[in-house]
Amino acid sequence: MFQTFSEPASPDQGPPRLAALRAVMTREGLDGFIIPRADAHQGEYVAERDSRLAWLTGFTGSAGFCVVLQDKAGVFVDGRYRVQVGSQVADVFTPVHWPEVTLGDWIAENAPRGGVVGFDPWLHTVTQMRDLESSAGDVTLRRTHNLVDLIWEDQPPPPASAAFVQPVELTGEKHDDKIARLANTLGPATCAVLTLPDSICWLLNIRGDDLPRTPFVHGFAILHATGDVTFFVNPSKIEDIKDHLGPKVRIESVEAFLQVLSVLDGPARIDPASCPVIVADTLRDAGTQIIEAQDPCALPKACKIGAELDGARAAHLRDGAAMARFLCWLDQQPVGSLTEIDVVKHLEEQRAATNALRDISFDTISGAGPNGAIVHYRVTENTNRKVDQGLLLVDSGGQYVDGTTDVTRTIAIGEGGAEERRAFTLVLKGMIAISNLRWPKGLAGRDMDALARAALWEHGLDYGHGTGHGVGSYLSVHEGPQRLARSGTVPFMPGMILSNEPGFYKEGAFGIRIENLIVVETAPRLPDQTVPEMYRFETLTYVPIDTRLIDTSLLTETERTWLNAYHAEVLVRIGPLVEGDVSTWLTQACAPI
Numbered sequence: 001m002f003q004t005f006s007e008p009a010s011p012d013q014g015p016p017r018l019a020a021l022r023a024v025m026t027r028e029g030l031d032g033f034i035i036p037r038a039d040a041h042q043g044e045y046v047a048e049r050d051s052r053l054a055w056l057t058g059f060t061g062s063a064g065f066c067v068v069l070q071d072k073a074g075v076f077v078d079g080r081y082r083v084q085v086g087s088q089v090a091d092v093f094t095p096v097h098w099p100e101v102t103l104g105d106w107i108a109e110n111a112p113r114g115g116v117v118g119f120d121p122w123l124h125t126v127t128q129m130r131d132l133e134s135s136a137g138d139v140t141l142r143r144t145h146n147l148v149d150l151i152w153e154d155q156p157p158p159p160a161s162a163a164f165v166q167p168v169e170l171t172g173e174k175h176d177d178k179i180a181r182l183a184n185t186l187g188p189a190t191c192a193v194l195t196l197p198d199s200i201c202w203l204l205n206i207r208g209d210d211l212p213r214t215p216f217v218h219g220f221a222i223l224h225a226t227g228d229v230t231f232f233v234n235p236s237k238i239e240d241i242k243d244h245l246g247p248k249v250r251i252e253s254v255e256a257f258l259q260v261l262s263v264l265d266g267p268a269r270i271d272p273a274s275c276p277v278i279v280a281d282t283l284r285d286a287g288t289q290i291i292e293a294q295d296p297c298a299l300p301k302a303c304k305i306g307a308e309l310d311g312a313r314a315a316h317l318r319d320g321a322a323m324a325r326f327l328c329w330l331d332q333q334p335v336g337s338l339t340e341i342d343v344v345k346h347l348e349e350q351r352a353a354t355n356a357l358r359d360i361s362f363d364t365i366s367g368a369g370p371n372g373a374i375v376h377y378r379v380t381e382n383t384n385r386k387v388d389q390g391l392l393l394v395d396s397g398g399q400y401v402d403g404t405t406d407v408t409r410t411i412a413i414g415e416g417g418a419e420e421r422r423a424f425t426l427v428l429k430g431m432i433a434i435s436n437l438r439w440p441k442g443l444a445g446r447d448m449d450a451l452a453r454a455a456l457w458e459h460g461l462d463y464g465h466g467t468g469h470g471v472g473s474y475l476s477v478h479e480g481p482q483r484l485a486r487s488g489t490v491p492f493m494p495g496m497i498l499s500n501e502p503g504f505y506k507e508g509a510f511g512i513r514i515e516n517l518i519v520v521e522t523a524p525r526l527p528d529q530t531v532p533e534m535y536r537f538e539t540l541t542y543v544p545i546d547t548r549l550i551d552t553s554l555l556t557e558t559e560r561t562w563l564n565a566y567h568a569e570v571l572v573r574i575g576p577l578v579e580g581d582v583s584t585w586l587t588q589a590c591a592p593i
Helices: 011-028 052-057 082-088 103-110 126-135 147-151 175-183 197-204 235-245 254-261 277-285 298-302 306-332 340-352 369-373 418-435 449-457 557-577 580-589
Strands: 032-036 065-069 073-077 094-097 116-119 140-143 191-194 220-224 229-232 249-252 268-270 290-292 357-360 365-368 390-396 398-400 407-413 438-440 468-470 479-484 497-500 503-506 510-513 516-522 534-539
Touching (some): 011 052, 011 065, 052 065, 052 147, 073 103, 082 094, 103 126, 126 140, 140 277, 175 197, 175 220, 175 298, 191 197, 197 298, 220 254, 235 249, 306 340, 306 398, 306 516, 306 557, 306 580, 340 390, 369 503, 369 510, 418 449, 418 503, 418 516, 418 557, 479 497, 557 580
Parallel strands (some): 073 094, 116 140, 268 290
Antiparallel strands (some): 032 065, 065 073, 191 220, 365 390, 390 407, 468 479, 497 516, 503 510, 516 534
């Protein structure tokens, strides 16, 4: 099993750890200290060593931060985690609704006038600190070493797993060619500083195991306009892939990173949205001109090419067959005979049975009844709930060498009630609206997000998360810069993979989410089309949607046609991959409505 069910943090540890941190703050002459959920690479996922926010507060969500003052400690969480945080942190911490309340405004209101708040410059980006400095009032923000590390006595060591090669048959392009192609885009900069692990792994065609669920190698890199790369990494990690990296990639230790930055010639390019403050400080102190621009790997990585898309399609067929076997098994179990953990275990067994699973792409969300309303719920031995009459929300995915999957299905356990069926159908209408969409080139996620919510809005309902995120190619299941959300400003381009996952959550009762992965493609030209170029989505995920939860009176003829065509395609694509009871079940699950 990749997934475990232990409680990762305990609220009862929060008070003594908070007291210890405040004692260090006093010794350091600080009125406050900021603890983000971040590491020096500014990715979404962090190793155990860098899980400072969870260690201190008990909150284990994938986004958030804490500000500790001498008289209060705010834990900032967005809409996905407002139910979860209440059960994970002790009452010495105060949950703060973010981004409605910004970090700067909270510090300006709560910190002492003229106070000093410390932060670790490795763990905050240039953009974050620029915004904070402009909104924190008369509070001084001071760079300091990490105070949590001073009190975390059993802090795990840094990850040191061996890197491995991602074959060119799956990447579609040699890393030397990627380096040369991107080096030509840097002008007028003479180099670009790369700190995001997925950018470096994509550029060098390597993967690793430094993080669970996400095949990253931790390190930093400088892409030079000359067509060379300096890769700062623990040398033991790349001992076996030196021949692959070749002469264009020069290896330096991680400890040499700042020293090399301090002697760079010419303008250096950084992405302020992901570059740690200490990198910009080092360049500025050395007198190096800084050019701010997007990470040069971001868009090329997001726009998958032929081999990557072929791999994604193959991975989704394999994954779809595993999901069909799982859903067939689930339907055969008596109501009340399973727990949420049973569900997680059996689903992982089905993926593992493909003999191609490298890892799960995130901890499976198996939320029965009210636990389904916790958007990023993670079942533990303490929270494990019986799967009884009602709804079960299962959000899961696999990491395969040829692709990353992410699929959510909400399943009826016994008879679904009228309220649940109505909400499910409204969510489905939003998912279909996105799936059916054609749009002019140049539009971004913010231009489309409302379409997924319109049916819910008509009934006064909504959901507190974006409709979709980007997905990597055997990389992170959450990949930028594309987003299908109000905050998504990057225009969609062919090859971008996104999730399409509207939902509805009734706290204390049930949760609903339906998710497919989709990829942007050029739309065939229409006879009367006047728009120069239009795009549409190709569906990657082929898993039955539970028609027992659909109120067909709420569907339009277009929506019914889409659903029946989708299920017919599921049968065509997945049917040949299953047999016996699963084949029979799949035929019934895909029957037209």
